[in-house]
Amino acid sequence: MEGSFTGGDEYQKHFLPRDYLAAFYSFDSGPVPEAEMLKFNLECLHKTFGPAVTPQARPPGRMLEITLHFSFRVTSTHSWAIFPGGLQGDTLIDIDSGPTIYQVLAACESFKDITLSDFTDRNREELEKWLKKEPGAYDWTPAVRFACELEGNSDRWREKEEKLRAVVKRVLKCDANLGNPLAPVVLPLADCVLTLLAMECACCSLDAYRAALRNLASLLKPGGHLVTIVTLRLKSYMVGKRQFSCVPLEKEEVEQAVLDAGFDIEQLLHSPRSYTVSLAANTGLCFIVARKRPGP
Ligand SMILES: C[S@@+](CC[C@H](N)C(=O)[O-])C[C@H]1O[C@@H](n2cnc3c(N)ncnc32)[C@H](O)[C@@H]1O
Numbered sequence: 001m002e003g004s005f006t007g008g009d010e011y012q013k014h015f016l017p018r019d020y021l022a023a024f025y026s027f028d029s030g031p032v033p034e035a036e037m038l039k040f041n042l043e044c045l046h047k048t049f050g051p052a053v054t055p056q057a058r059p060p061g062r063m064l065e066i067t068l069h070f071s072f073r074v075t076s077t078h079s080w081a082i083f084p085g086g087l088q089g090d091t092l093i094d095i096d097s098g099p100t101i102y103q104v105l106a107a108c109e110s111f112k113d114i115t116l117s118d119f120t121d122r123n124r125e126e127l128e129k130w131l132k133k134e135p136g137a138y139d140w141t142p143a144v145r146f147a148c149e150l151e152g153n154s155d156r157w158r159e160k161e162e163k164l165r166a167v168v169k170r171v172l173k174c175d176a177n178l179g180n181p182l183a184p185v186v187l188p189l190a191d192c193v194l195t196l197l198a199m200e201c202a203c204c205s206l207d208a209y210r211a212a213l214r215n216l217a218s219l220l221k222p223g224g225h226l227v228t229i230v231t232l233r234l235k236s237y238m239v240g241k242r243q244f245s246c247v248p249l250e251k252e253e254v255e256q257a258v259l260d261a262g263f264d265i266e267q268l269l270h271s272p273r274s275y276t277v278s279l280a281a282n283t284g285l286c287f288i289v290a291r292k293r294p295g296p
Contacts, residue, residue: 005245006243006244007204008119008175010242010244011120011244012120012121014239014242015122015123015242016122016239016240017099017125018126019240020098020099021126021138023238023239023240023279024037024038024275024279025138027143032276033274034276036273037275038102040273041196041229042105042106042147044287045103045106045227046106046150048085048087048106048227049085049109049110050086050106050110050150052085052086053086086110087110087225088191089110089190089225090111090113090191091111091112091113091114091190092104092107092113092114092191092192092193092194093115093117093182093187093193093194093219094114094193094194094196095174095176095193095195095198095199096117096118096119096174096195096198096199096201097118098118098123098197098198099127099138101131101140101164102143102147104194105143105144105160106147106150107194108164109151109163111167111191112167113169114164114168115169115170115171115172115190116171116172117171117172117173117181117182118173119174119175119202124172124173141157144157144160144161145157148160176195176198176215177202177208177215178215179215180215180219181212181219182219187219189220189221190219190220190221190224191225192220192226193216193217193219193225194227194228195226195228196229197230199212199228199230200230200234200246200249201244201245203247204245204247205247206247208247209247209253209257210257210260210261213226213260214262216261217261217262217292221292222292222294222295223294224292225266225290225292226258226263226289226291226292227289228287229285229286229287229288230249230285230286231275231285232248232250232251232254232283232284232285232286233250233284234246234280235248235281237275237279237280238278238279238280254286254288255268258288262292263290263292263293264290264291264293265288265289266290267288268286268287268288269286269287269288270284270286271284271287273285
């Protein structure tokens, strides 16, 4: 596959949601890197969309525990406020949701209207299946329970699932490489755009990645937030027996692309976490919260 980029046609034909979920979101395989990565992502999202934590209100030692547990390498200039939390608004668009819902478990408590989206029909069908509680829908219970645990009440998981189903208002086709990634649909400008582990897969080059971030910025109100997790130095990943290409990105390239797309970076967390090498040989990842600058 060296040198060839797996574009939309390959995703549409060969990206099988169940193979992807089995590889990266299987909950019965113990403490494998994929499970740890999911917990890491849920923690970051909880700390971002959960209640604002002032330095005074922060439970003593809690931040230290999380820091140690996840081996964060913190690059923020004001480390005590890495996760000020409290990101909220009316509308949130998740770009390239894939077949997964974990990424909006935290945000469904602080946004009223969530849009999920993906390029492929199969992924959107998988999302609809879960949203409509159809037979054979993927079981996200362990992830939902973990998200509830972070919020302080793991017994609330059924309620949370219903909350999420109520807040997701639509599942749309998207192509991150289009000026309007949701075309032909035009949504009102959003308060938040979320995109996890996806732009590096949808883009064939650094230039395309930079353009895609500008496309995402166009979906946001001035002052709106971009929340993204990007795997670093990832050339490809496996879904079943199929290999999908990625644009390998350095942290500095991601950072510059976000700034050049018209954002100020509010948080940047660089973690050494990586997937199982045979599945996705990344070298760390970064979690970014950025705010769209007002004006052109
Ligand atoms: C690695 S998966 C990430 C899925 C999900 N966000 C997650 O966190 O697991 C990459 C996703 O990008 C989608 N994708 C690929 N090319 C795309 C494009 N041009 N525009 C939008 N999505 C695309 C694929 O369908 C796939 O669901």
